[in-house]
Amino acid sequence: MLNHLHEQPKDKILQLMQLYKDDPRDTKIDLGVGVYKDASGKTPIMRAIKAAEKQLWNEETTKSYTGLAGDPGYQDAMIGLVLGDAVPRDRVAAAATPGGTGAIHMVLETVKMANPDATVWLSTPTWPNHPSILKHLGMKTAAYRYFDEATLAVDFTGMMEDLGALKSGDVVLLHGCCHNPTGANLNLTEWAQVADLLQEKGAIPFVDIAYQGFGDGLEQDAAGVRLLAGRFDEMMIAASCSKNFGIYRERTGIVMAIAPDTATRDITQGNLAHLNRQNFSFPPDHGARLVTMILNDPALKADWMAELEEVRLGMLALRQQLADELQRLSGSDRFGFVAQHRGMFSRLGATPEQVLELREKHGIYMVGDSRVNIAGLNKDSIPILAAALLDVGV
Numbered sequence: 001m002l003n004h005l006h007e008q009p010k011d012k013i014l015q016l017m018q019l020y021k022d023d024p025r026d027t028k029i030d031l032g033v034g035v036y037k038d039a040s041g042k043t044p045i046m047r048a049i050k051a052a053e054k055q056l057w058n059e060e061t062t063k064s065y066t067g068l069a070g071d072p073g074y075q076d077a078m079i080g081l082v083l084g085d086a087v088p089r090d091r092v093a094a095a096a097t098p099g100g101t102g103a104i105h106m107v108l109e110t111v112k113m114a115n116p117d118a119t120v121w122l123s124t125p126t127w128p129n130h131p132s133i134l135k136h137l138g139m140k141t142a143a144y145r146y147f148d149e150a151t152l153a154v155d156f157t158g159m160m161e162d163l164g165a166l167k168s169g170d171v172v173l174l175h176g177c178c179h180n181p182t183g184a185n186l187n188l189t190e191w192a193q194v195a196d197l198l199q200e201k202g203a204i205p206f207v208d209i210a211y212q213g214f215g216d217g218l219e220q221d222a223a224g225v226r227l228l229a230g231r232f233d234e235m236m237i238a239a240s241c242s243k244n245f246g247i248y249r250e251r252t253g254i255v256m257a258i259a260p261d262t263a264t265r266d267i268t269q270g271n272l273a274h275l276n277r278q279n280f281s282f283p284p285d286h287g288a289r290l291v292t293m294i295l296n297d298p299a300l301k302a303d304w305m306a307e308l309e310e311v312r313l314g315m316l317a318l319r320q321q322l323a324d325e326l327q328r329l330s331g332s333d334r335f336g337f338v339a340q341h342r343g344m345f346s347r348l349g350a351t352p353e354q355v356l357e358l359r360e361k362h363g364i365y366m367v368g369d370s371r372v373n374i375a376g377l378n379k380d381s382i383p384i385l386a387a388a389l390l391d392v393g394v
């Protein structure tokens with residue numbers, strides 16, 4: 001049986017992690033996988049998470065199962081964090097999932113069950129796991145332009161042109177904030193125009209939000225998803241707590257489905273629970289419980305928000321330093337986009353050959369499309385990256 005299996009394509013981001021690990025040079029710089037690092041290169045456990053873990057250790061009396069859709073308290077807390085009061089709670093179905101990827105998978109499985117013919121539209125480029133999961137599920141996909149390789153900003157005209165071909169019932173995957181891999185984001189006026197177009201075409205938005213709080217702030221980063229939630233009868237959302245709570249390995253995510261009415265919401269809720277049961281029975285609870293404790297405790301929440309803001313401002317400062325250094329070394333403003341992008345990533349516009357040279361000659365690791373993890377930088381590595389970029393001809 002097993003000899004009928006074919007080798008699977010390697011995930012480019014995870015493959016890069018391995019290449020970096022295997023590189024013996026102690027001058028190497030890791031700008032690959034999207035994991036936050038502080039100035040010393042460590043991925044810290046956030047203070048509020050540590051405090052909640054201590055409290056949980058004292059208070060938790062059982063490890064018995066939670067509900068199939070996870071703890072309802074977690075659903076409420078996360079709906080509040082992502083959607084605010086954009087939509088009445090009784091129209092939102094939700095289930096805890098193993099990480100944001102679990103939530104994406106759940107959204108797509110739900111779409112497939114409800115409308116097997118739906119086409120799911122992806123931005124070009126997008127996170128490589130999006131098309132990969134869709135392919136695994138055997139679903140139809142289409143692509144819309146998103147990024148202008150010349151200006152390294154959003155190609156909004158191209159995006160709207162391509163989405164002009166949407167059919168009723170199509171699903172459009174949008175990055176809630178901090179677009180991965182480009183770092184180029186829609187402004188609120190553009191979100192509203194996208195909403196108008198999707199409504200005109202009868203398409204359904206699906207927002208993947210994995211970096212809330214890493215771009216312009218917790219509330220600001222949710223403005224797009226909330227705008228859509230306030231306007232659409234139906235909408236799907238996948239949210240991750242991996243990055244903004246720093247609990248990557250705890251696999252903490254949530255799927256949300258906004259339904260037109262409470263009756264449809266109830267059926268959808270049952271379907272999300274059913275899907276969890278088919279896939280893995282009960283979702284992981286530890287990370288979800290910590291998140292719930294933090295969001296429901298004013299002191300823990302304030303500390304978490306303060307630390308998240310430090311992280312966000314730190315990344316903005318790194319962006320500015322890199323843009324300044326590139327400006328200084330090149331004598332041109334063509335790298336100004338680095339300071340304009342938001343979130344953990346920027347696509348720098350290097351060719352695959354230049355990316356390879358950066359790795360082989362300079363020990364600088366970035367994804368092949370020239371996506372860099374800004375948090376992988378520090379004040380010492382910024383001048384090294386800037387000089388190397390110019391050295392390879394970017």
Ligand code: LMR
Pocket residue numbers: 013032033034035127180
């Ligand atoms: C990334 O894009 O680097 C992160 O989302 C991590 C991952 O799983 O790919």
